[in-house]
Amino acid sequence: MIKKVLIAEDHETANISLQKTLDDLGINGYHYVHYCDDALTKIIKARQDNDTYDLLITDLYFEPDQNTQKLPDGTALIKAAREIQPDLRVLVFSAENQAHLIKALFDDHEIDGYVRKARNDAKELKAAIEKIAANQRHFPRHDPHLITPPDYEFTPFDKIILSLLTQGVQQKDIPEHLKRQQIKPSGLSSVEKKLKEMREALNFTSNAQLIAHCKDMKLI
Amino acid sequence: MIKKVLIAEDHETANISLQKTLDDLGINGYHYVHYCDDALTKIIKARQDNDTYDLLITDLYFEPDQNTQKLPDGTALIKAAREIQPDLRVLVFSAENQAHLIKALFDDHEIDGYVRKARNDAKELKAAIEKIAANQRHFPRHDPHLITPPDYEFTPFDKIILSLLTQGVQQKDIPEHLKRQQIKPSGLSSVEKKLKEMREALNFTSNAQLIAHCKDMKLI
DNA sequence: AGCCATTTTACGGTTTCCCGTAAAAAAAAT
DNA sequence: ATTTTTTTTACGGGAAACCGTAAAATGGCT
Numbered sequence: 001m002i003k004k005v006l007i008a009e010d011h012e013t014a015n016i017s018l019q020k021t022l023d024d025l026g027i028n029g030y031h032y033v034h035y036c037d038d039a040l041t042k043i044i045k046a047r048q049d050n051d052t053y054d055l056l057i058t059d060l061y062f063e064p065d066q067n068t069q070k071l072p073d074g075t076a077l078i079k080a081a082r083e084i085q086p087d088l089r090v091l092v093f094s095a096e097n098q099a100h101l102i103k104a105l106f107d108d109h110e111i112d113g114y115v116r117k118a119r120n121d122a123k124e125l126k127a128a129i130e131k132i133a134a135n136q137r138h139f140p141r142h143d144p145h146l147i148t149p150p151d152y153e154f155t156p157f158d159k160i161i162l163s164l165l166t167q168g169v170q171q172k173d174i175p176e177h178l179k180r181q182q183i184k185p186s187g188l189s190s191v192e193k194k195l196k197e198m199r200e201a202l203n204f205t206s207n208a209q210l211i212a213h214c215k216d217m218k219l220i
Numbered sequence: 221m222i223k224k225v226l227i228a229e230d231h232e233t234a235n236i237s238l239q240k241t242l243d244d245l246g247i248n249g250y251h252y253v254h255y256c257d258d259a260l261t262k263i264i265k266a267r268q269d270n271d272t273y274d275l276l277i278t279d280l281y282f283e284p285d286q287n288t289q290k291l292p293d294g295t296a297l298i299k300a301a302r303e304i305q306p307d308l309r310v311l312v313f314s315a316e317n318q319a320h321l322i323k324a325l326f327d328d329h330e331i332d333g334y335v336r337k338a339r340n341d342a343k344e345l346k347a348a349i350e351k352i353a354a355n356q357r358h359f360p361r362h363d364p365h366l367i368t369p370p371d372y373e374f375t376p377f378d379k380i381i382l383s384l385l386t387q388g389v390q391q392k393d394i395p396e397h398l399k400r401q402q403i404k405p406s407g408l409s410s411v412e413k414k415l416k417e418m419r420e421a422l423n424f425t426s427n428a429q430l431i432a433h434c435k436d437m438k439l440i
Numbered sequence: 441a442g443c444c445a446t447t448t449t450a451c452g453g454t455t456t457c458c459c460g461t462a463a464a465a466a467a468a469a470t
Numbered sequence: 471a472t473t474t475t476t477t478t479t480a481c482g483g484g485a486a487a488c489c490g491t492a493a494a495a496t497g498g499c500t
Binding site for chain 2 (some may be wrong): 010011012013014016017018020021034063065095117118119120121122123125144145165166167168169170204205206207208209211212215216220
C-alpha cells in the first residue's frame with residue numbers, strides 16, 4: 001500500500017501535475033520539493049521520525065540555479081536516498097528517452113518504475129503507481145521513441161579522447177594531455193587505434209560522424 | 221480580456237497543469253488538444269461560428285505518433301492559425317532555451333509571450349497570461365539558462381556542408397554531392413574556405429570542435 | 441627468474457586535410 | 471561592350487591523420 005509519497009521535480013508545472021495525479025489516486029499523504037537536496041533532507045527527517053516514505057517520484061535532471069546543491073541529479077538522489085532507506089521505492093519521471101540510460105536505472109539502481117514525459121504520461125503515471133503499490137515494477141511499454149541501445153559500449157577512455165577532440169585538441173596533441181592526466185595508454189598509436197575501433201564498431205567512416213553520433217547520444 | 225483559450229500541448233501532464241493554471245486565473249472557457257492539427261481544426265471551426273479564441277497556448281515540439289499530422293510543430297501551427305485569424309494572441313510554452321529561436325518567434329511570428337518550462341513556470345505562466353490580457357507582450361525574464369545567441373550566422377550552405385560531414389562524407393568527396401544536388405559553389409576550395417570561415421568565426425581549431433558545437437546548438 | 445600472451449608504442453608510407461596564391465569565371469558597374 | 475569587382479576554382483607545398491607492421495613494454499603464470 002502506498003500512502004506517503006515524496007515528489008522531487010523542479011519544473012513547477014510538472015510538479016503540480018504529479019500532485020494532481022496523486023490526488024486522483026486518493027493518495028493525500030504526499031510532500032513535494034523542487035530541489036534534490038530538499039528531497040534528501042525530508043527522507044532523512046522521515047527516517048528519524050520513524051515515518052518513512054513509501055515512494056519517491058523524481059525527475060532525472062534538475063536545473064542548477066543560485067541555490068547550490070550537493071546532489072547534482074536524480075540518479076544521485078536515488079543513490080543517497082537508498083543509503084538512508086534501502087527499501088524506498090522509486091518511480092522516475094523524466095523526458096529521457098535513451099533506452100540504455102533507462103535500463104541502467106532498473107539494473108544498477110533497481111528503480112521500481114519509469115514513466116517518460118510524453119503524450120499519455122498522466123495515464124501512465126497512474127498505472128505505474130498502481131503497479132508499484134501492488135509490488136510490481138513498471139517498465140516503459142514498447143515505445144518507438146525510445147532510442148535503441150548503442151551498438152558499442154564506450155569506455156571512460158573512449159570518452160576522454162572524444163571529449164578532447166570536441167574541445168579542439170588535435171589528435172597528435174592528445175598524448176600529452178593524457179600524460180598530464182596520468183592516463184595509462186597515452187601513445188598516439190593507442191589513440192589512433194581506439195578511434196579506428198570506435199568507427200568500425202559503429203560502421204562510420206570519419207571522426208566527424210563519430211562525434212556527431214556521440215553528441216546525439218549525449219555521451220559527451 | 222481573455223475568456224476563450226485553446227491549449228495545444230501533447231504531454232498530458234503539461235496539458236493538465238495548463239488547464240489548472242487557467243482554472244486558478246478564473247478562465248473557464250478553455251479547450252485543450254494534444255495535436256497541432258486538432259488545434260487548427262478548432263480555430264477554423266470557432267472562426268466559422270463567430271466565436272473565436274482569445275488566446276492560443278502552444279508547445280513548440282509535438283512528438284509524432286501513429287496519427288499522421290499535417291502540421292509538424294508549434295511554429296507551423298502559429299503560422300496557419302494566424303492565416304485563419306490574424307488577431308489571435310499566442311503564448312508559447314516550451315522547454316526550448318536557445319535565445320535566437322525564441323527571438324525569432326517574437327520577431328518573425330509576433331508571438332505575445334514565451335514561458336520556458338523550468339523551475340517557476342507555473343507562476344510565470346500566470347504572469348504572462350495576465351500581461352497578455354492587458355495587451356502587453358511577455359518576454360522571458362533574463363534567464364541564465366537561455367543559451368546566448370550564436371556568434372555566427374549559419375547559412376543553408378554551411379549547414380549542408382556540416383550535415384554531409386556528420387553523415388560520414390569525407391571532405392574531398394563533398395563537391396560531387398553538391399553537384400548532384402545542383403548547389404552553386406561546389407568546388408573543393410569553396411568547401412575548405414567555408415569551413416575555415418566557420419572555425420575562425422567561432423574561434424575553433426578543428427572541424428571536430430565545430431561539429432560538436434553545432435550539435436549542441438541543434439543546428440544539425 | 442624466465443616464458444608467454446597481451447598491450448602499448450615507435451616508425452614508415454599513403455591519403456586526406458589545410459592554406460595560401462593565382463588563374464578562371466561570374467557578376468556588377470560604367 | 472569593356473572594365474572592375476567579386477566569387478569560384480585550380481594548383482601545390484606542408485601538416486595532420488590514417489594504417490599496417492614490427493619493436494618494446496607490461497602483466498600474468500609456472
